[in-house]
Amino acid sequence: MPPRRSHKKSRAGCRRxxxxxxxxxxxxxxxxxxLKHGVVCDFESPEVADDLATVSTPAAPSPISTPASLHPPNPARRRRSSSAIPPATPRVVRQPSPIDVSRAGGQVGRLMELRLMHQYTNVTSKTLxxxxxxxEDVWQRAVPEMAFAxxxxxxxxxxxxxxxHLRSQSxxxxxxxxxSHAYTASTLAEYCASLEKGITSENAEALFLTASLIAFQSVxxxxxAKDDIEPESDDPSARYALPLPWFHAFQGVKTVVATSWQWIRNSNIVKNVIDSQPSLQLDLNPLGPNSFFGHLLEGLDEELAHENPANVQATTQCYSHxxxxxxxxHKSVYPAAALAFPATVARRFIELVELKRPRALAIIACFFALLKRLDNVWWLHDVAKREVMGLVGLFESGSEWWRHLEWPVRIALWDGTTIPPEVWGADWNQTGHKTDGHGFVNHIELVAELMGQSSQDLLHVATPFTGEPPLTAESPD
Known part of the structure; x- marks a missing residue:
């Protein structure tokens, strides 16, 4: 038997x-x-050793978890050599601390966190x-207080x-x-871990608010994102990625709300957030005389003739809804009313979008055109033009669907701050939304009754980066 190879143990490695x-x-x-994990090494920044020691040292049980970046540095520790062997290493928490990445590039993590929190409470919270x-007060004051707990x-x-938000400016x-990458990854990791453990009366509020912020972040x-991933490609699908994060993220909010409604229905925080949205009062006749988008259902019978019989009813209902x-x-005086669309469409409709069914793509093109009135909002800036023109590029030249796309294209390319009623197709001053005193709560009550309570279904929909394997794509005609 050959002698065992000697192993040289690293004794002067970095603390991480x-x-x-x-x-x-x-x-x-x-x-x-x-370098591989994109974090700061204490070889290049001795201060990191202090943070790592703070993160890895178990603290006495406390209801409040203090970020490592808020602990003052210990001057005595900084004078120690960064290659010194630390004492016995206690068990380390699985999730990385925000300090690990906010310090990247030599930035002081504490200052970055303070900068971001200042940005959120003073500016970003007012743009939701x-x-x-x-x-607005809930997002600005109550939400940070809950996070600090x-x-x-x-x-x-x-x-x-x-x-x-700051990236959009710089x-x-x-x-x-x-x-932004680090905090997004950390949010999703801990959020999914909490969902796996189950929604309870103690965490229901925080999970709902986190799901809502994930939706904003995802959008x-x-x-x-770069629209021209492969600029030289002749395949339009290679130049534009379907806006599925929109639907997965908002569907996730809906699922969390419906699943935890028994606990959050009496929460003033949650109810104030939900009721800030206009009441969803639908005319359930999609082909009525006042239906502006009824033309999108033309030829549906012919399409259903080739549909799997098991899906005919679901397909019909999801298109109509x-x-x-x-x-x-379209008729609401409140521009953000359009954001109810990705949160309320059926799961079958999202499947049809994934399949690139022409009707589904034309419908979401009209949805994104509705967001033209929100061009001044940082996270929706230019979204109408970007998404509508990207979707239109998926249709073949001369497609029969071009006439259904004329309105969204006209709106998306409109140059000006005000769209005349004759161009928009409705006068908001005369057809503004009216509330029935219950806001959006009635709709949530209905959804909560209809949706199943399976934790697997919840995990399947509740995050924007999880879902079924991609369906086989069909090219729009």
Whole structure:
């Protein structure tokens, strides 16, 4: 038997590698493991050793979890050599601390976190399209307070949205790019872990608010996506990615609300947020005389003739419901009413979008055109033009669907701050939405009754980055 190969143990590795109990290559100023994971190495920044020691040291049980970046540095520790072997290493929490990435690039994590929280409470919280001063106060004051009470996934969601907001103003700031990616990943990891453990009366409010912020984050992220992924490709689908994050994210909010309604229905925080949206009062006749988008259902019988018989009813209902929501939002004086569309469409409709059915793509093109009135909102800026023209590019030249796309294209390319009623197709001053005193709560009550309570179904829909395997795509005619 050949002699065993000797193993040289790393004794001067960085503190992060020691905590993770992995071999450090001891390369200065940044070891290979830290470089691979995009985090700061204490070889290049001695202050990181203080933070790692703070994160890895177990604290006495407390209802409030204090971020590592808020602990003051210990001058005595900074004078120690960064290669000193630490004392016995305690068990480390699985989720990374926000400090790990917000310090990237030599930035001081504490200052980054303070910058993001200041941005959120003073600016970003006022851009979440609430139609109520009470709801605005919830996002600005009550939500951070709940996050500080130990809901780290909610705190990370707040910082993630704030980072994206700042990125929209300074897209070249690499520290903000890293921070937004880090907080987004941390939010999703802890959020999904909490869902796996189950929604309870104690975490229902925080999970609902986190799901809502994830939806904002998911939508806002598309403003940084490149439409021309492969500019030289002749395949339109290679130049435009379907806006599925929109639907998965908002459907996730709906699922969390419906599943936890027994606990949050009496929450003033949740009810104020939900009731800040206009009452969903639909005319359930999608082909009535006042139906502006009824033309999108033309030829449906011919399409259903080739449909799997098991899906005919679901397909019919989801198309009809989607058109009804478009008709309602189109006439609403409240521009953000259109955001009810991705949250209320049926799961079957989303499947049809994934399959690139021409009718489904034409319908969502009209939805994105409705968002033209929200061009001044940072996370919806230029979304109408970007998404409508991307969807139109999926249709073949001379397609019979071109006539159904004329209105969304005209609206998406409209140059001006005001769209005349004759161009829009409705006068908001005469057809503004009216509430029945119950806001959106009645709709939530109905959804809660209809939806199943399966935790697997919840996990399947509740995050924007989970779902069924991609369906086989069909090319729009």
């Amino acid at each position: 590698c020691k905590i993770r109990k992995i071999k450090c290559d001891e390369i200065h100023p940044r070891c290979g493991n830290c 399209l609430t139609d109520s001063p009470v709801a 130990g809901r780290t996934y909610l705190a990370d969601a707040i910082l993630s949205v704030a980072a994206l 897209p070249e700031d690499r520290a903000l790019v890293r921070a 806002a992220s598309r403003i940084f 989607a058109v009804c929501v478009l008709n309602w939002a």
